[in-house]
Amino acid sequence: MPSVTSLSQQLFRNVGPLTTTFTAPASCATQSAVALAPVDQPAIAAWLDGCGIRSVGDCLPNGQTVDNVYASDLATYSANDFLYYSPGVICPASWTTVGVAVKDDKGSVSVTGIYEPAAQVTATPGATSLVTPAQNPPPNIFVEGLDLGETAIACCPESFAPDGFGACFSNVPVTRYTATTGCQRSPFSDIYTFAPATFIWNGTTVTATVFTVTSADGNGFSSSTTTFQSKDLTAYTGLWQYPMVTLVHKSNDPTPTAAGTSATTKSSAATRSNYFIGIGPFF
Numbered sequence: 001m002p003s004v005t006s007l008s009q010q011l012f013r014n015v016g017p018l019t020t021t022f023t024a025p026a027s028c029a030t031q032s033a034v035a036l037a038p039v040d041q042p043a044i045a046a047w048l049d050g051c052g053i054r055s056v057g058d059c060l061p062n063g064q065t066v067d068n069v070y071a072s073d074l075a076t077y078s079a080n081d082f083l084y085y086s087p088g089v090i091c092p093a094s095w096t097t098v099g100v101a102v103k104d105d106k107g108s109v110s111v112t113g114i115y116e117p118a119a120q121v122t123a124t125p126g127a128t129s130l131v132t133p134a135q136n137p138p139p140n141i142f143v144e145g146l147d148l149g150e151t152a153i154a155c156c157p158e159s160f161a162p163d164g165f166g167a168c169f170s171n172v173p174v175t176r177y178t179a180t181t182g183c184q185r186s187p188f189s190d191i192y193t194f195a196p197a198t199f200i201w202n203g204t205t206v207t208a209t210v211f212t213v214t215s216a217d218g219n220g221f222s223s224s225t226t227t228f229q230s231k232d233l234t235a236y237t238g239l240w241q242y243p244m245v246t247l248v249h250k251s252n253d254p255t256p257t258a259a260g261t262s263a264t265t266k267s268s269a270a271t272r273s274n275y276f277i278g279i280g281p282f283f
Contacts, residue, residue, distance in 0.1 A: 002086075002248065004145040008136050008199065009213050011081050012145055013069060016062040018085035018247060023093040028059035034177045036236040042171050043163040045239055047182030051223045060243065061085060061092065080213070082138045082166060084152070088247025091155035095245065098162045099139065099154035103146040114139050114154050114162045136199040136210065138166045142246065144200075155245040162244060172238035184224050 005012055033054060035045035053071050056063045062085075069081050091097060099113030139154065146152060156168035163169050195212040198205060 002142075002145045002147050002150065004147075007145050008141050008197075009080060010136075010138055010141045012142065013081050013083050014086050014248075015065045015069070015083050016085060018061050018088040018090065018092075018245075019253070021090055021093050022061040024059045029094075033240075034172060035239040035241065036174070036177055036182060036233070037171070037239040039235060039237050042237050042239065043161075043167075043169045045241060046236070047184055047226070049177065049179040049182065051183035051185070051225065056243065060245065066243065080138065082142055082246070083243070084142070084246040084248050086248040087250070087253040088153070088245075089249045089253055091153065091247070092245060095155045095157050097153055098156045098168075098244075099152075101143045101146065101152040103143070103148060103150055105148050107148060109143060109146075111143065114164055115143055115152070136197065136201070137164050139164070139244075139246075140199070140201060146248070147250075149250050151249055151251075153247040153249075155247065157242055160240075160242060163241075166244050166246075168242045168244050170240045172240060174233050174236055174238045176238040177233065177236075179228075181225050181227050184226075186222055186224075 002012055033049060035049065036047040037044050038046055055067050056070075057067070060066050066083060069083060073081055097113070099111070099115045101109060101111045101115040103109050143152060154162060156162050157170075160168040160170045193212050194209045196207060197210045197212070198207045200206070
């Protein structure tokens with residue numbers, strides 16, 4: 001696992017090994033919580049169907065540990081935790097590989113999928129403008145923190161796409177959102193600012209004004225709610241989200257032979273320009 005525990009305000013937390021195929025209970029295949037995402041930013045949860053903390057439970061390996069981390073983060077906003085499994089060599093059953101990053105013994109990195117951002121990053125199909133990320137994407141930071149000789153594998157459920165910021169998403173008809181109200185979470189303004197930062201993105205050095213946490217002991221999030229009328233929903237699409245599973249291993253770790261290690265990679269054209277709208281784990 002990476003010897004570095006934090007970079008660029010991103011904490012790396014090992015939530016345990018994953019060296020055999022994890023199979024979630026059948027009930028996990030049916031998502032019950034649906035968010036609302038703007039039709040032009042379909043990967044972003046703008047409104048949730050409730051303000052409570054979601055639980056992954058048995059649907060992810062070491063789910064209780066994952067739940068504890070997310071609950072702590074939402075309570076204090078003390079850190080941005082990037083969770084990974086190490087040694088991790090195999091995606092969960094019915095999940096697929098959406099990115100691979102390999103750092104060789106000399107520090108050279110080869111990447112595919114989410115670790116290789118496209119030159120043209122757009123919010124909607126057909127758009128052609130280049131978008132600079134509003135923050136250094138967490139998967140990008142994580143690759144920087146890999147030790148020599150380590151490989152990172154990003155996994156998403158089949159039929160889900162990666163959002164580029166550590167989650168997997170799938171859009172569903174807006175009619176699946178059955179709540180009449182919506183909740184929006186935002187960090188309190190006294191714990192963040194926007195500041196210039198320089199980082200490597202898409203193989204080039206980028207200088208941008210990025211979301212920056214200014215307090216190590218923040219007061220958490222505020223929540224606001226609204227009531228929807230049916231006409232309001234035309235601006236949204238339904239959204240399912242799931243935490244991405246990130247695996248880390250070295251060449252001498254066990255090599256998996258079971259199913260669930262598809263080499264297929266997927267990428268998403270969605271951007272996350274309004275980073276802290278609806279921030280926090282939603283799945």
